[in-house]
Amino acid sequence: MSKNIFQIIDIGSNTVCGQFLAWDKQKETLDTLSIRANVLKLGRHLIGEKKIPSTAVIKLLDSIKSFLKESNTFAKCHNFIIATSPLRQAQNAREIIKLIEKECSIKIHVLTGEEEGLLAFKSARYCFQHLPNHSLICDLGGGSFEMVYGGTKCLYQNSSWPHGLSKIKQKLSWPSKPTLEKSIEAREYCRSLLKVFFEQKPFAIETIVVTSSILKLALKSLYPEIDLQKVSAPKINLSEMIHLENNIYTEKTVIPFQKQSEDLLCLGLIFFQEMLKKTNIESLYVCPWSIREAYVWENLKNSSIT
DSSP states (O other): OOEEEEEEEEEOSSEEEEEEEEEETTTTEEEEEEEEEEEOOGGGGGSTTOOOOHHHHHHHHHHHHHHHHHGGGSSSEEEEEEEOHHHHHOTTHHHHHHHHHHHHTOOEEEOOHHHHHHHHHHHHHHHSTTOOSSEEEEEEOSSOEEEEEEOSSOEEEEEEESOOHHHHHHHHTOOSSOOHHHHHHHHHHHHHHHHHHGGGOOSOOOEEEEOOHHHHHHHHHHOTTOOTTTSSSOEEEHHHHHHHHHHHHTTOOOOHHHHHHHHHHHHHHHHHHHHHHHHTOSEEEEOSOOHHHHHHHHHHHHSOOO
């Protein structure tokens, strides 16, 4: 058999994801077999005391154990666990990591913001092999926002900001059921953030590539039958984002999972609409890969785990 199976578990601010990937050694391709996600919203605990409570830790541990158990369905599966802003920012992160590593007998790699940005950049460079050198690669998560300027042949700048969707939601007291009236304040706040983000922009941007799962969810909401792995250069434009945002206000949602995260989806749509207006670019390219695929890919290149 020429394929090897990997699972990468990603502890994020909004969800904990488990993703199975198949590595074809002959073709040198890495394909997604399945993705599962549990909405835990760990990021909401990082306001004030910045401690993740024991009840949330138990749910996190149960999710990870469940994902790891699924790997037993394969004859051989190599597991990875990565974590982003919740375990970078929580004051009790060290205790949580120690508990999970002891209970699950697996190491957790807590990514720095710069590592997140670099993985997003590598995902975009893999999926868009002719990425213009004046490109902006963005990864907007729950707890942080990464911006990388570069292209196929170069990387100019890599920045990480502690302003993810969960943080923006807390700042705005954004409701679980978004409203058109509240969106006015959200737009103003997103514009103010983007003004700061773009102050050190090294060049005029030609292309924007987004690795965030929030826009993958947006495309699936607009086009339920779409397979991002098979679409060449998937993208979403301003009018499509406005249409989907209005659907959320009128409760014309499509995907059941979206109901659990429609507040963050709506905020993400507003954020990226303002980004398009700021840069005068018509569409955002949606990267089929996330940082998870890039992480596994880098481990494949740099080790003999296969």
